[in-house]
Amino acid sequence: MKNSAPRFTKAGMLAYFAKGSLGLFALSILCNLVMTLLLVLIPQLIGFTVDCVIGSEEVSSAYEVFVRIFGGVDVLKENIWLIAVIVVALSLVTALFRYGNNFLNLHANQVMLKRIRDTLFPHLQRLPLKWHHLHNTGDVIQRCTSDVDAISNFVSGQLVTLFRIVIMIALSMTLMFLTDVRLAAIAAVFLPAVVAYSAVFFAKLLPEYRKCDEEEGVLSTIAQENFTGVRVVRAFGREKEERDKFEKQNAHYTGQWVRVMRQSALFWTTSDLLTGLQLLFIIVFGTIFCVNGSLSAGDLIVFISYNTLLVGPMNTLGRIISNMSRAGIALGRISEIMNSEVEDYGSAEPLHGDIVFDHVTFCYEEGKPVLSDVSFTVKEGTTLGILGGTGSGKSTIAYLLDGLYPLTSGSISIGGRDIATLSPATIRSAVGFVLQEGFLYSRTVGENIKIAAPEASDEDMKRAAHLACVDEHIESFPEGYKTEVGERGVTLSGGQKQRVSIARTLMRRTPVLVFDDSLSAVDSETDFRIRARLNENLKDVTKLIISHRVTTLMQSENIIVLEEGRIMEQGTHEELMQRGGIYRTIYDMQMALPDELKEELRDETHRS
Ligand SMILES: Nc1ncnc2c1ncn2[C@@H]1O[C@H](COP(=O)(O)OP(=O)(O)O)[C@@H](O)[C@H]1O
Numbered sequence: 001m002k003n004s005a006p007r008f009t010k011a012g013m014l015a016y017f018a019k020g021s022l023g024l025f026a027l028s029i030l031c032n033l034v035m036t037l038l039l040v041l042i043p044q045l046i047g048f049t050v051d052c053v054i055g056s057e058e059v060s061s062a063y064e065v066f067v068r069i070f071g072g073v074d075v076l077k078e079n080i081w082l083i084a085v086i087v088v089a090l091s092l093v094t095a096l097f098r099y100g101n102n103f104l105n106l107h108a109n110q111v112m113l114k115r116i117r118d119t120l121f122p123h124l125q126r127l128p129l130k131w132h133h134l135h136n137t138g139d140v141i142q143r144c145t146s147d148v149d150a151i152s153n154f155v156s157g158q159l160v161t162l163f164r165i166v167i168m169i170a171l172s173m174t175l176m177f178l179t180d181v182r183l184a185a186i187a188a189v190f191l192p193a194v195v196a197y198s199a200v201f202f203a204k205l206l207p208e209y210r211k212c213d214e215e216e217g218v219l220s221t222i223a224q225e226n227f228t229g230v231r232v233v234r235a236f237g238r239e240k241e242e243r244d245k246f247e248k249q250n251a252h253y254t255g256q257w258v259r260v261m262r263q264s265a266l267f268w269t270t271s272d273l274l275t276g277l278q279l280l281f282i283i284v285f286g287t288i289f290c291v292n293g294s295l296s297a298g299d300l301i302v303f304i305s306y307n308t309l310l311v312g313p314m315n316t317l318g319r320i321i322s323n324m325s326r327a328g329i330a331l332g333r334i335s336e337i338m339n340s341e342v343e344d345y346g347s348a349e350p351l352h353g354d355i356v357f358d359h360v361t362f363c364y365e366e367g368k369p370v371l372s373d374v375s376f377t378v379k380e381g382t383t384l385g386i387l388g389g390t391g392s393g394k395s396t397i398a399y400l401l402d403g404l405y406p407l408t409s410g411s412i413s414i415g416g417r418d419i420a421t422l423s424p425a426t427i428r429s430a431v432g433f434v435l436q437e438g439f440l441y442s443r444t445v446g447e448n449i450k451i452a453a454p455e456a457s458d459e460d461m462k463r464a465a466h467l468a469c470v471d472e473h474i475e476s477f478p479e480g481y482k483t484e485v486g487e488r489g490v491t492l493s494g495g496q497k498q499r500v501s502i503a504r505t506l507m508r509r510t511p512v513l514v515f516d517d518s519l520s521a522v523d524s525e526t527d528f529r530i531r532a533r534l535n536e537n538l539k540d541v542t543k544l545i546i547s548h549r550v551t552t553l554m555q556s557e558n559i560i561v562l563e564e565g566r567i568m569e570q571g572t573h574e575e576l577m578q579r580g581g582i583y584r585t586i587y588d589m590q591m592a593l594p595d596e597l598k599e600e601l602r603d604e605t606h607r608s
Pocket residue numbers: 133364365370388389390391392393394395396397
């Protein structure tokens with residue numbers, strides 16, 4: 001069952017993420033605005049001081065109010081320190097607003113980051129298994145980190161800065177034109193040139209940045225694979241190869257960044273040159289105008305101050321414009337995740353345990369069937385054994401029964417209902433699945449068992465552990481069921497892990513149980529004890545036991561033998577033995593084991 005969740009456009013998604021932090025961003029922008037206004041006020045004050053307080057030009061009407069507060073320009077001439085105090089005070093207030101702006105912006109940014117993570121993580125959890133198979137973990141993690149950062153930088157850095165820069169440029173340009181039209185014209189010629197130059201430059205640099213992201217993705221995939229597969233790496237002594245592989249990629253990644261940095265350094269140098277030239281023209285012409293009397297010294301100082309305020313924003317504007325497309329790419333990659341359809345769990349309905357596979361054919365990749373025309377029936381309360389070599393499709397049968405993949409053709413029903421019509425919640429509550437590699441969380445043994453049924457009582461937990469023949473082991477741990485598993489506590493053997501996984505699945509009391517090679521790591525003796533306890537205590541439960549070990553399966557009411565996704569033989573142990581086909585061959589081969597093992601297997605046959 002799929003739901004048609006609303007699809008996000010890039011802008012729509014950005015708005016969704018920014019919800020809740022917009023107020024903070026607005027406040028931060030307001031602080032920014034006040035700060036900018038204060039910043040342009042200081043040069044005005046200095047220009048006025050040079051011309052009217054130190055010099056003897058007439059006070060223009062704009063300053064009359066200001067002068068009147070101090071009781072006339074003569075008071076200021078005698079107490080010039082007053083102006084210094086005002087400049088310091090203005091700078092202090094500017095700093096205050098700068099602090100407000102930074103704090104609010106960072107705060108808003110964190111609020112937004114939290115919202116993005118809170119949206120992404122649950123969404124990833126609800127994506128179908130197939131989606132996770134198609135996307136490698138390193139790439140997904142990179143999207144959840146670098147791309148998320150790129151988006152938050154865009155909002156808290158670029159958008160807010162863009163706003164400030166545009167205001168700064170507009171304000172300083174206006175004031176420059178008011179101060180001197182001729183000099184302002186010089187600055188106005190350079191402005192579009194510098195902005196265009198930086199926009200074009202960074203647009204060209206963008207693919208290089210993208211390559212950095214990709215190289216980073218490859219690097220984190222290598223690292224992540226090595227951590228999850230650390231045992232394989234050690235067991236095969238592949239440390240050196242893996243280290244070399246990592247170092248090679250690390251060098252690639254670094255090289256890519258160095259290339260990008262070299263080019264950006266080139267940019268900053270050339271654009272500094274351009275703005276330096278602009279300043280040169282302004283100083284040369286400004287001095288000429290001063291000498292011929294058409295510009296006052298104070299106005300030249302004001303003008304140069306504004307030009308300095310203008311240069312930074314001019315350089316940054318182009319970069320921001322082209323960086324926006326980088327954020328666009330990040331948004332695209334995140335919206336691809338957000339727009340992937342999630343599984344709608346729906347609500348669970350009770351089912352009984354009859355299972356029918358009817359001419360099931362299935363391909364992971366088109367044209368390569370992993371299961372071909374598989375048909376079998378398992379009556380409620382009986383056991384089906386599935387025997388087959390590695391890659392024969394045993395696990396795939398279990399995945400399909402659990403509704404993890406849609407069928408290519410044919411149908412599967414549980415309790416007479418076609419699973420294609422059932423909600424995932426219904427299927428999951430009907431099928432208890434024990435995987436071969438029991439994954440345990442770094443929590444206590446008890447918590448691991450109770451994971452699927454946190455409300456269950458301790459009696460239930462102990463009963464499940466008893467059925468899985470792991471209760472005695474657990475009780476022998478220093479803190480029993482409260483013993484931590486993994487790094488901080490005990491290390492369980494493969495067989496103990498498998499049995500804890502079995503206990504965990506039993507907690508859910510499902511009408512169907514699937515054991516996918518989940519007894520492979522326990523010895524035959526314990527394997528037998530577990531099966532005996534399950535048969536005795538879970539009479540109504542339908543069981544599918546997948547194994548490559550004949551002794552694990554041979555008491556099943558029905559056994560299928562799988563080879564390359566096809567059912568080669570089907571029947572009870574006796575029927576299959578009489579038939580003398582593959583099953584018989586496998587049985588004979590497994591019996592031709594070292595003597596002590598043979599003894600063990602024979603004992604078991606007698607007991608059954
Ligand atoms: N996620 C997958 N994508 C593509 N092929 C897969 C996937 N999982 C398993 N296969 C292929 O399907 C075949 C059957 O796999 P599986 O059911 O795991 O076999 P078994 O459990 O009997 O060892 C194998 O050839 C395997 O390579």
